[in-house]
Amino acid sequence: MQNFYNVAQRHDDGFIEDLAKQDIAYVPFFPLGGFSPLQSSALDAAAASLQATPMQIALAWLLQRSGNILLIPGTSSIGHLRENLTAATLHLPSETIANLDLIGRGSGQGSAAATPHSYAHVAERRATMRTDLLRFDGAVERDPAIDAWMKEHAGELGAIAHQWFEVMRKCGDEVRELLHDGCPVACLGDVPFGYVNVFTSHVNVGFFQGAALPDPAGLLQGAGKFMRHVKLRPGTAINAAALSRLIDTAYTDIKARVENG
Amino acid sequence: MAKQTELGGEFKLPGTSMALKRMGYGAMQLAGPQVWGPPRDMDGAIGVLQEAVATGVNHIDTSDFYGPHVTNQIIKKALHPYPNGLVIVTKVGARRGEDKSWSHALSRQELIDGVHDNLRNLGLDKLDVVNLRVGGFSEPSEGSIEEPLTVLAELKGQGLIRHQSSAVS
Numbered sequence: 001m002q003n004f005y006n007v008a009q010r011h012d013d014g015f016i017e018d019l020a021k022q023d024i025a026y027v028p029f030f031p032l033g034g035f036s037p038l039q040s041s042a043l044d045a046a047a048a049s050l051q052a053t054p055m056q057i058a059l060a061w062l063l064q065r066s067g068n069i070l071l072i073p074g075t076s077s078i079g080h081l082r083e084n085l086t087a088a089t090l091h092l093p094s095e096t097i098a099n100l101d102l103i104g105r106g107s108g109q110g111s112a113a114a115t116p117h118s119y120a121h122v123a124e125r126r127a128t129m130r131t132d133l134l135r136f137d138g139a140v141e142r143d144p145a146i147d148a149w150m151k152e153h154a155g156e157l158g159a160i161a162h163q164w165f166e167v168m169r170k171c172g173d174e175v176r177e178l179l180h181d182g183c184p185v186a187c188l189g190d191v192p193f194g195y196v197n198v199f200t201s202h203v204n205v206g207f208f209q210g211a212a213l214p215d216p217a218g219l220l221q222g223a224g225k226f227m228r229h230v231k232l233r234p235g236t237a238i239n240a241a242a243l244s245r246l247i248d249t250a251y252t253d254i255k256a257r258v259e260n261g
Numbered sequence: 262m263a264k265q266t267e268l269g270g271e272f273k274l275p276g277t278s279m280a281l282k283r284m285g286y287g288a289m290q291l292a293g294p295q296v297w298g299p300p301r302d303m304d305g306a307i308g309v310l311q312e313a314v315a316t317g318v319n320h321i322d323t324s325d326f327y328g329p330h331v332t333n334q335i336i337k338k339a340l341h342p343y344p345n346g347l348v349i350v351t352k353v354g355a356r357r358g359e360d361k362s363w364s365h366a367l368s369r370q371e372l373i374d375g376v377h378d379n380l381r382n383l384g385l386d387k388l389d390v391v392n393l394r395v396g397g398f399s400e401p402s403e404g405s406i407e408e409p410l411t412v413l414a415e416l417k418g419q420g421l422i423r424h425q426s427s428a429v430s
Contacts, residue, residue, distance in 0.1 A: 001426070002352075002392060023275045025426075027322070029287070063269045063283060070272055072322040074287030076300060081286070081309050085316055088269040088284040 002027040007061050008039040010104040011223065020068040027070045031058040036206070036227050037181035037195065038134060042103045046096050052087070055080075059087035061100050133257055134208060139176035139187040146177055146184045153198050156234045160203045161196040164232075167244055168194045171251035193254040194247060204229040205243065207250045209257070214249065217242035268317050277424050279348050279389065285320030286313040291335050292328040297361045299331055310339035314347065324352045324394075325378040326363070333382035341384045350426070351379045354394035354409065367395070372412045376421055390424045391416075 001019060005012045005028035016026050032055060035043065040054070047054045055073070062069050073084040092100070150162050161184070168186035169175055176187045185195040195206045207213060210220055210228025217239050220228035230246065232238055269283030291306045293299055300306045313321070321340075325333050336349065343349070353375030356366040366375060372393075379388055391413060395406050413425045 025272055025274065025281070059284075067270075067283075068272060070281055070283050070285055070320060071269070072285045072287035072320065074290040074322075076290050076302070076306055076309055078305075078309055078312055081313055082316075085268065085284055085313075085318070088267065 001025065002029060004028070004030050004033060005062075006031045006033060006035075006104075007043060007058055007100050008035045008104050009033065016066050016069065020066050023068065025068050025070050026066070027072055028062060029072070031055065031062060031071070031073060036224075037183045037185070037197075038192075038208075038227075039103045040181050042099065046092075046100055050090065050092070050096065052090055053083060056083060056087040056090055057092070057096075057100070059084060060090035060092050061097070063088060064092055064097065133191050135190045136178055136180060136185065136187060136192055137190065139178045139185075139190050139192075141176060143177045143179055143184075145179040149179055149182075149184055157198045157201075157203050160232050160234065161198050161205075164203075164205045164243065164247070165196045167247050168196075168251070171248060172255075174255075175251070188251065188254045188258055191254055191258050193250045201233065203232045205232060205247075206230075207246065209250065209253055213246055213253060215246065219243060219246060274348075274390070274424060279424065280346075281320040281348055282318060284318065285322060286310070286318050288321055288323040288332045288336060289327050292331045295361050296327050296332075297357070298328065300335070303335070306335050307339040310336060314340060314344065319346050320348050320350065322350045323383075324355070325375060325382055326355045326357050326366075329357045330378065330382050333379060337382065337384045343385075348389045349383060349385070350390040350392065351383070351388055352392035352394045353379070353413075365395075367393075367409045369408075369412050372409055373416065376413075376416050380421065387420060388422050390426050391422045392426045 001024060003012055003026070005016070012026070019026050043054045043057060047057045050057065059071055059073060062071055075081050075084060150158065153161060165184050165186065169177065171186070174188050176189060178185055178187070180192070183195045183197045185192045187193065192208045194208070197204045197206065206227060206229035209226055210222065211224065211226050213220065213228065219230045219239060219242055221231055222228040230243055271280045272283055273280045288310070289296055291300055291309070293301065321336065323332050323336060328334070340347065353372050354365065354367050355363050356371065358364060366372070376388065376391065380386070393406060393409055393413060395409070413422065416422050417425050
């Protein structure tokens with residue numbers, strides 16, 4: 001059995017255990033795929049603390065996760081091959097495993113099954129997530145690194161990202177920003193609520209607590225416990241009113257969390 | 262702490278004599294950009310495969326639709342005749358368009374052709390393990406996999422496949 005699974009993408013957690021009981025191999029691919037900026041930085045921190053690369057940590061984590069997991073990292077470079085194979089010698093201490101488990105918390109089984117938008121559900125999440133709000137040091141009123149990022153991403157995709165980041169900037173007086181792990185991130189004070197990111201053929205407009213946002217237009221994608229994103233492709237119609245409302249709601253939602261939490 | 266040569270220990274494929282080192286090698290990146298065409302550095306690609314096997318890797322994951330054909334041809338060039346204990350795991354169920362796209366190829370004839378393409382390009386009489394690719398890279402597709410699995414079981418019956426694995430997303 002092969003599937004997309006890693007530290008951050010843990011929908012198959014329960015499935016892997018079932019397969020292990022039946023002695024069936026599970027071969028995950030994309031060990032570093034689908035990480036949010038925040039998840040990447042948590043992995044980077046784990047790697048730095050063990051003097052290894054993020055890829056090595058991601059591979060070692062998979063080997064330690066379950067005995068029926070087989071790895072097939074690919075590379076066309078001897079250096080990367082040796083680096084990948086050496087990951088099998090890494091022993092991740094339980095503390096590191098615990099930290100890495102926090103990264104993927106929320107993408108596991110159960111949470112992905114439903115995305116109800118009832119207010120009761122949102123309220124329940126709020127109650128349980130009070131202490132979970134992310135906070136970023138260094139968010140400022142205007143981050144020159146973001147303006148530089150906008151200049152670097154000058155094409156059609158960059159323009160889309162720029163347009164929607166401007167909407168985030170205009171949500172309120174308390175909006176702060178920083179470039180985090182290569183993405184412009186909008187915060188309320190030091191608590192991030194939105195980001196934009198440019199890929200080869202699309203732009204993501206993402207929300208740190210997107211799972212709790214009402215989304216009548218069905219724009220949000222992603223199955224994690226917290227984060228959601230809207231995928232925008234050039235030449236494809238954008239439901240601009242609905243996306244603007246999502247951004248406004250994301251800001252209001254974060255404000256409520258900060259004030260009530 | 263495990264020694265590097267142990268490569269994470271072994272996993273024995275149930276019902277077979279094949280024991281895979283848990284740290285294997287995926288050959289997808291050996292072809293050119295977008296898993297299409299020849300690699301920029303053919304000698305480098307061959308060197309990576311030989312180094313992997315020399316270090317103890319005995320599980321290589323590939324497919325004939327990588328390249329297409331190119332990746333399997335590189336594996337053959339680098340490693341044939343294959344050492345005892347090396348398990349090449351391949352997959353069928355997809356084809357590549359001229360525009361480098363990936364499409365399903367799950368019809369009876371496409372699966373039969375896929376198995377024969379793998380045999381030819383890898384230089385084998387019998388494939389060790391064949392996976393069936395049924396999903397996309399991000400969206401699982403609907404539809405019965407029973408019929409494709411039946412076709413693969415027939416090919417196994419003809420002695421062309423040693424171990425037929427289950428679905429691949």
